[in-house]
Amino acid sequence: MPDSDDVNPPEHARVEPSERLDLVGVGEWKRVSPKYVLVEIVGTILFGVVVCGGASVLWLLLEQTWALWVGLAVLLMTIINLVFEPRRVRSIGYLLREDDLLFRRGILFQRFVAVPYGRMQLIDITRGPVARWLGLADLKFVTAAATAGVSIPGLAEADAESLRDRLVELAEIRRAGL
Known part of the structure; x- marks a missing residue:
């Protein structure tokens, strides 16, 4: 039988739903290319x-x-x-925070995903024919949880490559600290 502490966490450990993912004042969201x-x-x-x-x-x-x-x-x-x-397309954006990358998309059904840097296992750049013609690329992440893959579409190729390098660096630092 579980302890009452397991069922009801102490007051200081409880997180109110509004505090779980504070999206107000977290920084400037970066959008994908208008192309x-x-x-x-x-x-x-x-x-x-x-x-x-x-x-x-x-x-x-x-x-x-x-x-x-x-x-x-x-x-x-x-x-x-x-x-x-x-x-x-304008609803798609990402934000680099201290410990994770925050990704958003959607108008009616909005999706927000926080990907901790230490959980990133593979960061891949893909380019379809139309995107390649426009100089765009998609940045795909594979995380420790295979179902939590995230893809940031429509980045300029140079931005995708520099973001990939930065995320690889951050992931290595976080994994080394685990």
């Missing part, structure tokens, strides 16, 4: 064209009426995504 909007728009359009094209083929050649409705629904969702794409 990243073009990468997202191209990806959205390509997805819409492929799915709508496939639905059109099914509808026209095989006379599958349901494919027409699927194609129209995908077309509508593609248009809605294109409208919100610039705002969604």
